Amino acid sequence: MSATQKVVVRGVNKIFPRKKEGDLVVLENIDLSVAPHEFVCLLGPSGCGKSTLLNLIGGFDRPTSGTVEIEGQAVLGPDPRRVFVFQEYGIFPWASVWDNVALGLRNLPKGEQHQIVQHYIDLVGLKGFEKTYPGELSGGMKQRVAVARALAVKPDIIFMDEPFGALDSLTRLQMRVELLRIWQQEKMTILFVTHDVDEALQLADRIVVMSPRPGRIAEIASVRLPHPRDLGSSEYGKLKNRLYELLGVSHSI
Amino acid sequence: MKLKLLIAAVAIIVGLYFLKSYLDKKKEYIPDVPAAAVPGAKSEHPEAVKERQHFIVGFLPVTCHLTCPVTSWITEHNNTGSVFESQKFTDFPSMKEALIARKIDATFMNMPLAMKLVADGTPVKIVYLGHRDGTTVMVGIDSDIHKFEDLKGKIVAIPGRFSNQNILMLKMMKEHGMKEGDITLKELPPPEHPSALAAKAIDAYIIGEPHAAVAELNHSGRVLFKAGEMWPNFISCGLVVRQEVIDNNRAMVEELVKGIASSGKWLDSDLDKGAQHRHDAALVASQKMFYNQKTAVLDYVLTKDITRVKYTDLKPPKDRFDEMMDLFNEFKLIPKHLNFEEYADVSFAPDLETIALPFDRLPGVEGIKPNVP
Amino acid sequence: MSNWPFIVAGAAILTFLLARRLRDPLPKVLLPLAVAALFVACWHVTCELMTYPYKQPDGTIRWVETFPNPWETVLGMREPIQDGTLLRFAVASVYRVAVGFGIAAAIGIPVGLCIGWFSRGAQALNPLIQAMRPISPIAWIPLAVLWFGVKDSAAIFLIALASFFPIVTGTMTAVRSIPVVFVRSAQNFGLEGFELFRRVVFPAAMPQIITSLRMALGIAWMVIVAAEMIAVDSGLGYLIMDARNANNYERVVGSMITIGLIGVGLDFLIRRLEKFDEVRWGFPNERELVTSDSLRIALGQEKVKTAIWGNLMRPGTFFRAR
Numbered sequence: 001m002s003a004t005q006k007v008v009v010r011g012v013n014k015i016f017p018r019k020k021e022g023d024l025v026v027l028e029n030i031d032l033s034v035a036p037h038e039f040v041c042l043l044g045p046s047g048c049g050k051s052t053l054l055n056l057i058g059g060f061d062r063p064t065s066g067t068v069e070i071e072g073q074a075v076l077g078p079d080p081r082r083v084f085v086f087q088e089y090g091i092f093p094w095a096s097v098w099d100n101v102a103l104g105l106r107n108l109p110k111g112e113q114h115q116i117v118q119h120y121i122d123l124v125g126l127k128g129f130e131k132t133y134p135g136e137l138s139g140g141m142k143q144r145v146a147v148a149r150a151l152a153v154k155p156d157i158i159f160m161d162e163p164f165g166a167l168d169s170l171t172r173l174q175m176r177v178e179l180l181r182i183w184q185q186e187k188m189t190i191l192f193v194t195h196d197v198d199e200a201l202q203l204a205d206r207i208v209v210m211s212p213r214p215g216r217i218a219e220i221a222s223v224r225l226p227h228p229r230d231l232g233s234s235e236y237g238k239l240k241n242r243l244y245e246l247l248g249v250s251h252s253i
Numbered sequence: 254m255k256l257k258l259l260i261a262a263v264a265i266i267v268g269l270y271f272l273k274s275y276l277d278k279k280k281e282y283i284p285d286v287p288a289a290a291v292p293g294a295k296s297e298h299p300e301a302v303k304e305r306q307h308f309i310v311g312f313l314p315v316t317c318h319l320t321c322p323v324t325s326w327i328t329e330h331n332n333t334g335s336v337f338e339s340q341k342f343t344d345f346p347s348m349k350e351a352l353i354a355r356k357i358d359a360t361f362m363n364m365p366l367a368m369k370l371v372a373d374g375t376p377v378k379i380v381y382l383g384h385r386d387g388t389t390v391m392v393g394i395d396s397d398i399h400k401f402e403d404l405k406g407k408i409v410a411i412p413g414r415f416s417n418q419n420i421l422m423l424k425m426m427k428e429h430g431m432k433e434g435d436i437t438l439k440e441l442p443p444p445e446h447p448s449a450l451a452a453k454a455i456d457a458y459i460i461g462e463p464h465a466a467v468a469e470l471n472h473s474g475r476v477l478f479k480a481g482e483m484w485p486n487f488i489s490c491g492l493v494v495r496q497e498v499i500d501n502n503r504a505m506v507e508e509l510v511k512g513i514a515s516s517g518k519w520l521d522s523d524l525d526k527g528a529q530h531r532h533d534a535a536l537v538a539s540q541k542m543f544y545n546q547k548t549a550v551l552d553y554v555l556t557k558d559i560t561r562v563k564y565t566d567l568k569p570p571k572d573r574f575d576e577m578m579d580l581f582n583e584f585k586l587i588p589k590h591l592n593f594e595e596y597a598d599v600s601f602a603p604d605l606e607t608i609a610l611p612f613d614r615l616p617g618v619e620g621i622k623p624n625v626p
Numbered sequence: 627m628s629n630w631p632f633i634v635a636g637a638a639i640l641t642f643l644l645a646r647r648l649r650d651p652l653p654k655v656l657l658p659l660a661v662a663a664l665f666v667a668c669w670h671v672t673c674e675l676m677t678y679p680y681k682q683p684d685g686t687i688r689w690v691e692t693f694p695n696p697w698e699t700v701l702g703m704r705e706p707i708q709d710g711t712l713l714r715f716a717v718a719s720v721y722r723v724a725v726g727f728g729i730a731a732a733i734g735i736p737v738g739l740c741i742g743w744f745s746r747g748a749q750a751l752n753p754l755i756q757a758m759r760p761i762s763p764i765a766w767i768p769l770a771v772l773w774f775g776v777k778d779s780a781a782i783f784l785i786a787l788a789s790f791f792p793i794v795t796g797t798m799t800a801v802r803s804i805p806v807v808f809v810r811s812a813q814n815f816g817l818e819g820f821e822l823f824r825r826v827v828f829p830a831a832m833p834q835i836i837t838s839l840r841m842a843l844g845i846a847w848m849v850i851v852a853a854e855m856i857a858v859d860s861g862l863g864y865l866i867m868d869a870r871n872a873n874n875y876e877r878v879v880g881s882m883i884t885i886g887l888i889g890v891g892l893d894f895l896i897r898r899l900e901k902f903d904e905v906r907w908g909f910p911n912e913r914e915l916v917t918s919d920s921l922r923i924a925l926g927q928e929k930v931k932t933a934i935w936g937n938l939m940r941p942g943t944f945f946r947a948r
Contacts, residue, residue: 079816080816083815090810094904104815104816133906135907353692354692376690413871454775
């Protein structure tokens with residue numbers, strides 16, 4: 001079973017030792033597997049460890065116990081096949097849009113590079129902005145650069161840690177549509193962290209609901225609605241209620 | 254929170270102030286002697302501080318200004334009369350600026366510099382001289398300079414362009430047929446000359462004592478020639494008083510010059526009997542609050558060869574000063590020609606016959622140890 | 627007491643009051659010029675306050691000045707300007723600063739980068755650097771003369787020393803304050819070792835390095851005056867010492883003003899470095915500064931946003947064209 005799964009997380013615990021207040025348990029006994037081409041959301045309130053879990057899977061940190069495997073191999077560190085898109089963009093402000101997107105392709109011959117970079121810049125809708133510097137772009141545009149940069153290396157997995165968190169709600173809606181379009185076109189596995197229930201419902205195939213202190217998986221909900229998703233349908237509403245229930249939050253104020 | 258920080262900051266500054274005052278008072282001074290350099294210090298001689306006028310005279314630590322600390326010491330040990338306090342400077346420019354800004358009323362200073370000040374409009378007058386001779390040209394101990402001509406192409410330090418040391422160099426250069434620039438004349442404050450010679454930054458220097466002897470005694474230099482050999486009764490520095498003070502407080506100036514003159518007479522009064530007065534003066538003047546130099550050096554300069562310096566015949570001579578004025582004009586140091594009366598006032602110089610010497614040995618001199626800074 | 631300083635001061639103050647009512651953009655030099663005029667007026671008045679009367683032997687009163695006034699200062703500088711001395715000395719000073727500063731940057735930036743990046747390096751060298759940094763370059767003068775004599779090299783050594791520590795410290799801080807997200811991104815894309823350093827660490831640190839260069843240049847220019855007073859025989863610092871010895875205080879003040887003006891020029895030059903695309907991001911945008919003008923400027927910002935927004939809203943980029 002694990003050979004066919006893209007990502008397998010087994011019995012993972014993450015403990016931060018502290019001197020005074022006693023060790024902080026961030027993640028407790030996490031079991032998770034992600035199939036290839038799947039869009040999985042990690043949903044939960046702040047402090048539930050979802051960003052930590054993402055970092056562990058991505059290789060930026062090691063679990064205190066348990067294993068993380070990608071395609072059957074243990075994760076030892078960051079790798080270009082598993083690319084992160086951060087909340088605070090992470091694109092380099094000292095390089096132009098073109099140079100940013102071309103970052104992962106620096107070892108390829110110039111002609112090939114050019115083709116790929118141009119394709120993805122067009123794909124995310126930034127045609128014409130190749131020579132612009134990030135300081136002149138809006139938040140949404142900067143995020144598109146990050147996505148383009150991630151896509152250009154054709155990774156197996158893309159991790160997104162609340163990538164639309166710093167954008168206004170209108171832009172967020174646009175970006176979700178864009179992301180789905182790109183995902184359907186390029187067909188890669190996406191692991192997406194969010195605290196926004198609607199976002200998770202609009203994007204994910206499966207939603208991993210997490211609870212805080214210590215971080216645990218409360219439930220993994222499958223969303224079997226086809227895209228484009230009707231935000232008004234009763235199925236959608238039922239799922240939403242279920243999620244709010246799991247999160248322990250009242251949704252009628 | 255901010256208020257607490259502000260209070261803490263103020264408390265620290267106030268605390269530092271008190272700490273500084275306390276530590277300043279604990280400075281070591283010779284017992285029984287008022288701390289001349291620290292204003293407000295208590296003296297063992299209550300009469301010395303109470304009810305008597307105080308007057309500050311500036312000086313540089315050179316033998317030409319020796320009568321300043323000596324007179325200062327004497328007046329501080331007297332029971333009557335004004336107290337002359339001495340204020341030490343380390344270089345002539347600061348002293349000049351203090352005079353211009355009226356921060357000091359009288360000071361010992363290079364004679365040409367005083368004349369330049371008058372030419373530039375600062376109202377001061379020369380009232381008395383410091384000493385005669387007492388300027389020497391020193392070269393490195395292993396240098397190959399043995400006569401004046403050997404200085405061609407070399408660097409010689411002078412205390413300032415407005416000094417008779419400079420004039421003497423220019424005069425001798427002219428006499429030996431050298432052009433301007435054949436010898437590089439560099440201005441340095443007197444205390445820096447010996448170290449510059451030792452560091453070989455300069456090849457020679459011409460300066461008043463005891464800075465000449467410093468190089469001689471630590472074996473880094475030797476005498477090339479004495480200024481007095483080339484320009485007899487060489488004049489270097491003298492006492493300069495602001496005109497305002499002369500106009501408004503003539504009595505004080507008279508008392509000052511009389512004190513200076515009697516100190517000078519006293520210094521030279523027992524030269525044939527072992528020069529004990531000069532030994533005393535060397536001991537006192539070399540202390541921390543005056544010159545702060547090695548007593549041995551000052552003593553050597555004043556007593557080893559008593560013709561090295563002379564403390565009599567100190568009434569400013571008109572003919573000599575006119576000669577100096579002509580030389581300034583010639584060497585373009587001072588553009589206009591001033592009359593003697595415009596910059597000198599010899600009315601204060603007393604007739605030495607009429608001065609009585611206050612005592613034989615300096616008071617309090619027995620308890621003083623030689624200074625080694 | 628002459629009248630013109632008060633008239634000039636009045637005009638300057640009037641300019642300030644009117645300026646608040648005028649719309650942008652004002653001619654850029656107007657306000658600085660008014661401040662300069664006010665400064666000169668105050669200077670002149672202070673000089674006049676510092677003169678005192680002196681009764682000459684023939685009974686007439688002469689006013690004795692203790693400090694040169696603005697016009698005399700200008701006149702006092704006429705000679706060095708005319709015979710080229712001022713230019714020669716200014717070039718000498720700038721040359722020494724340029725060489726010394728260049729040496730400091732060439733050594734300081736790499737050292738700072740190393741110390742900032744390698745924590746062992748920081749542990750080892752930082753205490754020594756922080757101990758030597760507070761020692762004023764002027765305190766180094768005796769050693770400089772001892773080692774180099776009284777030549778150009780002594781002054782250059784002092785300048786290099788003065789500039790070195792701010793550059794190293796600034797560069798080190800720059801490397802240490804790089805947001806970790808940049809390094810994470812870089813590692814994610816497989817950048818390591820020297821390539822990571824070259825493509826990410828160094829460019830990310832550049833803005834702060836430039837800021838520390840700017841500060842170091844300011845310090846270097848201050849130090850050159852002190853350094854040139856140690857019996858070097860040319861340069862603006864030497865000019866001040868020489869003028870002081872010559873009792874020419876007009877030239878002293880005039881030289882000080884020259885030093886100030888050149889300092890402004892040097893700062894202007896180094897600020898041009900901030901305009902390059904590769905580092906512009908690290909410096910506050912005029913529009914983003916929080917000032918009383920930000921309300922007006924914000925309107926402009928909105929216009930920019932609309933332009934970009936309009937571009938994006940075209941069918942095809944965002945939405946499927948129906």
